Amino acid sequence: MFTCKKTYHDIPFAHRQHHHDGHCALIHGHNWSITLTFACHEADANGFVIDFGKVKYLKTWIDTNLDHACLFNEGDPEKDALFAQFGxxxxxxxxxxxxxxxxxxxxxxIFDPMVRFQTNGRAWVTTVEIEEDSKNSASYSSITSNC
Structure with a gap:
């Protein structure tokens, strides 16, 4: 299996952890990075897992949904009132x-199905790593490594 990574750096957005018992319960912002690990069993005709020049649709999704946004948990009891008054x-x-x-x-x-569709199932996302202010990170990986 081949893998490669692409990172989108310095994406500014805010969030609020409404269950947190400290300052993270307040709306606050960070500069975020998103690192995607792609995989395939067979490289394309160019020898690529993913042609980085052809994944602009991922950056478009990030810009549309996350860039300069404020993220909320679905269960945040304050979000509806906040959206109604200040949305x-x-x-x-x-x-x-x-x-x-x-x-x-x-x-x-969101991204794994997009990549699979764009590559006709040849490539997929194996891991997404999120970095918060270059200090903290977490990742999510698929259980299986192929289609």
């Missing part, structure tokens, strides 16, 4: 868990 002032994105771990899993679940 016109910022871009929001809701997901099951906006922790590093939850974001890694969420992005995996």
């Amino acid at each position: 016109h002032l910022f871009k929001t994105y809701t997901l099951p868990s906006c922790s590093c771990e939850g974001l890694a899993q969420h992005i995996y679940e």
Whole structure:
């Protein structure tokens, strides 16, 4: 199996951990990085796992959904009231868990099918690593390594 990685650096967005018993319960921002590990059993005609010039659709998704956004957990009891009153002032994105771990899993679940579709099933995402301010990171990996 071949693998390669692509990293998107310095993506600014905020989040709030509403269950946290400290300052992370407040809306706060970070500069994030997303590293994707791709895999395949057979490289393409160019010898690539993924042609990095042809994954602009991933960057477009990041820019559309995460760049300068504020992420909220689906279960955040304050989000609906906040969106109703102030939602016109910022871009929001809701997901099951906006922790590093939850974001890694969420992005995996979105990007893996996209990559499989774009490569006709030849390549896939094996791991998504999320880095928060170059200090903390978490990753999510698929259980199986092939189609």
